[in-house]
Amino acid sequence: MTSASFAELDALETEQLRERAFAKAREQRDVSFFWSVFKHLPDSDEASALDGAPNSVGPTIDEAVALWRELTGHHYGEQEPLLRAAFIDYLQR
Template sequence: MTDATLAQLDALPTDELRDRAFALARQRRDIKFFWDLFTHVTHSDDNTQDGWIGSLDASIDDAVALWREVTGHHYGDAEPLVRAAFIDYIMQHGK
């Protein structure tokens, strides 16, 4: 989406925002984006903090697969934050 406005992006479903943000982050090889999402979504879930997230050797595709496994696409109370992160990323780095 070229020159997307905040209103246009906010009207999209979370899954569409996720797909667009993830594709862009994979293209840019932006592991920091994924790391920030992991830490915000998993910070309250002690079951996900067993050391796997600390490996900096993981590839972007591994990070995406791990995100899907951890979240199951259910964001719970973190969904507004996650949507905002997706929208912000797309607006900052989209073409």
């Protein structure tokens, strides 16, 4: 499977990038990727209070991001460029 080019990934919306990166990280059980993204989300201190078993980190992270987006009007705010870059970088590895 060939990875998408930077231009192809950069043309996607941030939410599409997130979905693809999260799917890849769940498949690879890459907790460190989720943690790195989680640390850059606004209000990550409140979101980190969510409790979940280690084997359910994908759904827990998805739920935390969904909750955060719902509470903040569905925007990534000032962190969007950083998160887009992280998603694209991860998808190209």
